[in-house]
Amino acid sequence: MTRPGDILLSVKEISLRFGGVRALTDVSFDIHEGEIFAIIGPNGAGKSSMLNCINGFYHPQEGTITFKGAERRQMRPHEAAAQGISRTFQNIALFKGMTTLENVMTGRMLKMRATLAEQALYFWRGRREEIEHREKVEEVIDFLEIQSIRKTPVGRLPYGLQKRVELARALAAEPELLLLDEPMAGMNVEEKEDMCRFVLSTNHELGTTIALIEHDMGVVMDLSDRVVVLDYGKKLAEGTPDEVRGNQDVIDAYLGVSHD
Amino acid sequence: MLYREAGQFKTSYSADQAMLTIPLDRWFVFALAAFAIVGVPLLASEYLMVSILLPVLILSIAALGLNILTGYCGQLSLGTGAFMAAGAYLAYKIATNITWLPIWVVIPLAGLCAAAIGIAFGLPSLRIKGFYLAVATLAAQFFLLWLFVKVPWFVNDSISGVPPAPPRTVFGFQVTGAAAGDEAKYLFVLAFVIVLAWIARNLARSRIGRSWMAIRDMDIAAELVGIRPLPTKLSAFAISSFYCGVAGALWAMCYINSVEPTAFDINRSFQVLFMVIVGGLGSVLGSFLGAAFIFLLPIFLNSAPGWFGYSVASDTITHIEFMLFGVLIIFFLIVEPHGLARLWQIAKEKLRLWPFPY
Ligand SMILES: Nc1ncnc2c1ncn2[C@@H]1O[C@H](COP(=O)(O)OP(=O)(O)O)[C@@H](O)[C@H]1O
Ligand SMILES: [Mg+2]
Numbered sequence: 001m002t003r004p005g006d007i008l009l010s011v012k013e014i015s016l017r018f019g020g021v022r023a024l025t026d027v028s029f030d031i032h033e034g035e036i037f038a039i040i041g042p043n044g045a046g047k048s049s050m051l052n053c054i055n056g057f058y059h060p061q062e063g064t065i066t067f068k069g070a071e072r073r074q075m076r077p078h079e080a081a082a083q084g085i086s087r088t089f090q091n092i093a094l095f096k097g098m099t100t101l102e103n104v105m106t107g108r109m110l111k112m113r114a115t116l117a118e119q120a121l122y123f124w125r126g127r128r129e130e131i132e133h134r135e136k137v138e139e140v141i142d143f144l145e146i147q148s149i150r151k152t153p154v155g156r157l158p159y160g161l162q163k164r165v166e167l168a169r170a171l172a173a174e175p176e177l178l179l180l181d182e183p184m185a186g187m188n189v190e191e192k193e194d195m196c197r198f199v200l201s202t203n204h205e206l207g208t209t210i211a212l213i214e215h216d217m218g219v220v221m222d223l224s225d226r227v228v229v230l231d232y233g234k235k236l237a238e239g240t241p242d243e244v245r246g247n248q249d250v251i252d253a254y255l256g257v258s259h260d
Numbered sequence: 261m262l263y264r265e266a267g268q269f270k271t272s273y274s275a276d277q278a279m280l281t282i283p284l285d286r287w288f289v290f291a292l293a294a295f296a297i298v299g300v301p302l303l304a305s306e307y308l309m310v311s312i313l314l315p316v317l318i319l320s321i322a323a324l325g326l327n328i329l330t331g332y333c334g335q336l337s338l339g340t341g342a343f344m345a346a347g348a349y350l351a352y353k354i355a356t357n358i359t360w361l362p363i364w365v366v367i368p369l370a371g372l373c374a375a376a377i378g379i380a381f382g383l384p385s386l387r388i389k390g391f392y393l394a395v396a397t398l399a400a401q402f403f404l405l406w407l408f409v410k411v412p413w414f415v416n417d418s419i420s421g422v423p424p425a426p427p428r429t430v431f432g433f434q435v436t437g438a439a440a441g442d443e444a445k446y447l448f449v450l451a452f453v454i455v456l457a458w459i460a461r462n463l464a465r466s467r468i469g470r471s472w473m474a475i476r477d478m479d480i481a482a483e484l485v486g487i488r489p490l491p492t493k494l495s496a497f498a499i500s501s502f503y504c505g506v507a508g509a510l511w512a513m514c515y516i517n518s519v520e521p522t523a524f525d526i527n528r529s530f531q532v533l534f535m536v537i538v539g540g541l542g543s544v545l546g547s548f549l550g551a552a553f554i555f556l557l558p559i560f561l562n563s564a565p566g567w568f569g570y571s572v573a574s575d576t577i578t579h580i581e582f583m584l585f586g587v588l589i590i591f592f593l594i595v596e597p598h599g600l601a602r603l604w605q606i607a608k609e610k611l612r613l614w615p616f617p618y
Pocket of ligand 1: 018021022023041042043044045046047048049050
């Protein structure tokens with residue numbers, strides 16, 4: 001199911017250090033429009049750090065990131081969001097005191113324009129915008145089948161549903177590039193299947209490009225068009241799931257080591 | 261409110277989005293407002309109106325302000341008294357120097373000045389959080405009060421330093437100063453309360469309110485969805501200080517009828533903080549419940565023994581008061597951070613399905 005599109009994001013020779021720890025060394029890869037791209041590797045390989053560089057949480061010491069043809073090295077997360085990059089976190093990063101609906105509405109934040117006065121009076125654009133964006137948010141809520149928990153504070157939801165709400169918030173922003181950090185970690189089989197289904201339909205129906213980190217090799221092989229393997233911060237291999245699976249370095253470094 | 265929420269279905273997003281989602285709730289609020297405007301001035305005694313409702317309403321505005329900053333945006337502040345003082349002193353300065361300016365313009369203007377000061381003292385919030393921010397706002401509390409007392413310019417070089425509130429009228433009725441009528445004062449303050457509560461509720465359900473809550477709940481994730489932390493926090497400081505400034509101005513002009521520094525000392529900051537904690541963090545309704553509760557509790561404790569024919573020494577009452585406050589604060593902080601407002605909601609949820617809980 002390879003669908004080679006134009007290059008959406010290109011990572012070139014990225015190196016990231018924390019003091020003496022080399023989290024990433026000279027990593028390069030391209031993510032094409034419309035594909036599901038997986039980043040795999042053992043714990044501590046630097047996968048999360050890679051996503052953090054892409055969306056501006058970490059600033060690599062060397063290398064460049066090109067998104068939609070524009071090159072950059074440093075960027076704040078809210079700037080990345082404004083350019084169309086959304087993400088979810090390995091450890092859920094939801095707004096615990098807010099309801100599902102409010103959380104997902106925050107995904108629309110950057111698309112809202114009402115001035116302070118319009119919001120204070122809930123008048124004209126202040127009111128119209130809330131309703132327009134609510135409609136969009138309801139589409140996402142239907143898409144991810146979380147209608148019944150709309151008004152529940154997310155802090156009270158079980159883990160699996162929280163992960164889903166986090167995906168909903170990311171989708172509400174209508175991102176061009178969606179970064180998912182271990183979307184299925186800690187889920188039971190049923191929840192994993194649901195999440196796989198949602199990831200696939202996001203890609204197929206909404207056409208969103210997805211970069212995801214996943215431990216479960218089965219899931220990675222099923223979902224992704226292409227895979228990059230990291231180990232100790234270095235790129236070990238890149239290619240289709242089948243190519244990567246056959247790569248001897250990968251078998252030694254990753255598949256042979258652990259299956260957590 | 262003894263009506264049911266079950267069976268009330270919404271058919272459009274705009275209806276669901278509406279401020280008070282159940283029609284009966286909306287009617288209840290309208291009825292309450294109508295009663296406050298028409299019924300209270302006709303029925304209430306002078307004591308009730310001037311000594312109870314007036315201060316409770318003004319403190320509700322301050323509690324709304326602190327709730328925006330602490331309850332919604334998660335930035336702890338101990339500088340409420342100072343921001344109220346800023347409103348009071350600047351309202352006095354503006355009212356006495358631009359005498360043609362209507363008082364209902366002077367007070368929001370003083371609020372704007374307080375907002376500017378709030379922004380200045382909110383700047384450290386980008387770097388420091390929680391306890392350390394609270395200490396920084398405490399510095400604001402002491403510095404500002406010291407400034408207003410030390411610089412005679414603020415009180416037009418008044419010898420006593422405690423000038424009386426200038427008499428001002430609205431529609432020909434005097435609303436400020438000692439000579440103002442009770443009803444006029446009460447209605448003047450009530451107008452501010454209604455408008456400011458409505459605006460607070462609107463802000464809370466709009467983009468800005470969600471940005472505040474996002475910063476409060478997880479500032480890293482807030483940046484992720486495109487919220488810029490500094491402008492968001494500063495907007496909370498500004499709007500919060502505006503509310504506190506208006507409250508301080510009304511307190512000086514309409515309630516104590518003079519501009520007095522002791523009215524805005526650190527005790528005031530704590531009093532308003534207690535109101536917000538007991539009433540409910542992040543709740544407009546809670547700001548009112550908390551203000552009424554904290555203000556009325558000492559009055560109740562003082563008069564309750566008398567109703568039953570007991571007499572209790574006043575220092576004993578003060579001790580009981582302190583103990584009760586302590587217990588309440590701990591209870592609400594640990595057990596129910598959403599305060600009285602949440603207890604009210606739970607009671608309603610129970611009632612909604614009563615007597616069949618399924
Ligand atoms: N903020 C940070 N400060 C210091 N070290 C970090 C930080 N983030 C990641 N690291 C280090 O970088 C390495 C890669 O971590 P990470 O990207 O989380 O790995 P993965 O997601 O592949 O498990 C680890 O050694 C980790 O300790
Ligand atoms: Mg990780």
